[in-house]
Amino acid sequence: MTKPKVLISDKMDPNAARIFQERGCDVDVITGETPEELAARIGEYDGLAIRSSTTVTPEILDAATNLKVIGRAGIGVDNVDIPYASGKGVVVMNTPFGNSITTAEHAIAMIMALARQIPAADARTQQGEWPKSAFMGVEVTGKTLGLIGAGNIGSIVASRALGLKMKVVAFDPFLTEDRAVEMGVEKVDLDTLLARADFITLHTPLTDQTRNILSRENLEKTKQGVRIVNCARGGLIDEAALKDLLESDHIAGAALDVFAQEPAKENPLFGTKNFICTPHLGASTTEAQVNVALQVAEQMADYLVNGGVTNALNMPSLSAEEAPKLKPYMSLAEKLGSLVGQLAHGNLDKISIEREGAAADLNGKPITGAVMAGLMKQYSDTVNMVNAPYLAKERGLDVREIRHDREGVYHTLLRVTVETSQGARSVAGTLFGSEAPRLVEIFGIGIEADLQGDMLYIVNEDAPGFIGRIGSLLGENGINIGNFNLGRRDGGGEAVVLLSVDQPIPQDIVQKACALEGVKVVTPLAF
Incomplete structure (x- = not known):
């Protein structure tokens, strides 16, 4: 069996190379190369271990035809194009706690x-x-x-x-x-x-x-x-x-x-x-440099040799058998988490993720991870389905997973409820055709909507003329409405509008929407 091959392209503690070798990898240490030199070399490697000097660009990733994992010895990954790496199927890891x-x-x-x-x-x-x-x-x-x-x-x-x-x-x-x-x-x-x-x-x-x-x-x-x-x-x-x-x-x-x-x-x-x-010296001690080098070598070797995933920034913990079935549920879960995170105000205390119908029979951990990733992306740009549950636990957030045997109106349903200092907020969604994520309830009001792109959430008094007023405001300002989704508690009571639009809505337009007659809440959303 051919050993995985790893390139260490930045200066790193020598023990990192030793760990790669001891754990079944071949390793080369070649530092100080230009981007062109690295691009010419990277195609023969399965793993790339870096610090802050190497910038992993789309050009390098295009040349990395065998690359499976990038390991950053340290917390910051500004020098890695993570979305592009994800598209290439390359796992990106960091060592968030070594320094x-x-x-x-x-x-x-x-x-x-x-x-x-x-x-x-x-x-x-x-x-x-x-x-x-x-x-x-x-x-x-x-x-x-x-x-x-x-x-x-x-x-x-x-x-x-x-x-x-x-x-x-x-x-x-x-x-x-x-x-x-x-x-x-x-x-x-x-x-x-x-x-x-x-x-x-x-x-x-x-x-x-x-x-x-x-x-x-x-x-x-x-x-x-x-x-x-x-x-x-x-x-x-x-x-x-x-x-x-x-x-x-x-x-x-x-x-x-x-x-x-x-x-x-x-x-x-x-x-x-x-x-x-000081010149960004926060992580600059001998001990920290050793710690992050050893940790990145251990994580990368474990992934390349055994398939273990630790501190990955773009990959959930899923088996090959579970992934196809869970993929649409995880998409729904992340959208619901993102929605409630963007709308719930006040300090978060508890979050409950409920599964019923067909969803109750699935592995709940990836679904919970996806909800937490969507929720906490409002506060961190490096959170994902792997590290979101840990970050929540670290902050003392009470996360509850609830499985119901019952089947309700929908054949499968996910419900996300957060308890904040301003009260509980709940959203729910299902899958249409077992594939398409769809919101079906928001804060107790039934509404069907596809959560995608730029949107506008409005709470208003259910009275004649409002749809015309909001439509006119957006049209006069050159904002095209893609979909118009409505829901209400009772006739003449509180109503909810979810608009999908073709571009982010400027703050001055949000303020004008807030000033419309009968409007209580206006919040821009992004998915």
């Missing part, structure tokens, strides 16, 4: 550096000054740390901060009260965190929902004299607003390890008073 402690410790180091102004004091002392009176620091003991993101890294930061005798408040949509108690932190909403925190540290991925989470508006809500740390992702903070508020002394200090544009060889923040920065 967690290292990144958390860097955040704590930044907090201490801000508190005592260490970089500035060091620079002036080494210039021959003795500026003792110029640097009056603050203690961290007794101060409140605001944690934005309470996942794996955030929870480690919380633990370290508690050891420093800080108080910790945390904002995370998936953090439950029980998990907060277990971590020793107080769960709060974002506005409360901004108002109370003496230090703020971010530990959340960059998504459409988290981009500029510390916007100018939110930065202005912070406590006078706050100090801000970001060792997560660039783009979470409005850098121009941060500069202005540092210069006005509203913010006492800021420390960034990441920037919106990297490498950040130029940035308006450079030279701003009370500003500290």
Whole structure:
């Protein structure tokens, strides 16, 4: 039997090559090649192990005729075209937890550096000054740390901060009260965190929902004299607003390890008073580099030799026999999860996935994974059916799988219910012709709709004239309606409209729709 062949194309701990060999793979270590050189070579390999230097483009993937798996030693996969890799049938893996402690410790180091102004004091002392009176620091003991993101890294930061005798408040949509108690932190909403925190540290991925989470508006809500740390992702903070508020002394200090544009060889923040920065060093320790190298080698070898899948970003855990039967159900499940995630407001506490009819006899784990992937994609751009259940568990979200033997109106039915701080929300769907996913109920109102592309969800009073008003508004603004789906509780009561449209609806049109007579809720959707 021919051994799988792996290429390590970036500098990596030598033990990674040893693990590949011990586990039955042939391995070559060839680093520093140009994209053209890599494309010419990659066709002979089954696996590609990379760090951040190699960029896996469509051109390289087109040349990778035998490639089965790409392993990224680290968490970020910005240098891999994952959708294109998926289309090529290439599994993409990362090692999301190998550098967690290292990144958390860097955040704590930044907090201490801000508190005592260490970089500035060091620079002036080494210039021959003795500026003792110029640097009056603050203690961290007794101060409140605001944690934005309470996942794996955030929870480690919380633990370290508690050891420093800080108080910790945390904002995370998936953090439950029980998990907060277990971590020793107080769960709060974002506005409360901004108002109370003496230090703020971010530990959340960059998504459409988290981009500029510390916007100018939110930065202005912070406590006078706050100090801000970001060792997560660039783009979470409005850098121009941060500069202005540092210069006005509203913010006492800021420390960034990441920037919106990297490498950040130029940035308006450079030279701003009370500003500290490092060149994306969060994962840069000897221990972390060893850990991620060993983990990626173990994961890739396990997949190539045994078929095991760990930390895959684009592949569910499915057997070859189950996949064809489960595929349409997983599509339905992901759409329902995405729908309820886009519409349910407030902190999530519990989620129930119910299967009845033909769906009750299927393997529920992939279906649950698909629901969670759809739900949590609102908050993370790397979530999928493999890692979504783990991320939910990490945040203490109570996930329940319920199987009903009964068969109702539909021969098969999936129902997704989330319980939030603002109450329970439920959606349900079925398969038409055993293949086509279709929504059949939303928040207790019967409605049939295909969840696809750009859509608009509207709750309005059931009264004459509304359909004409919304149709006119969209038509006057050049927005074409693909499908118009209606549902209502009772005549003259609350009605629901689901519109499919040909392009995303601009925010100003959403606001105009909100102002229409009888409208209660307007939410753009995307599938």
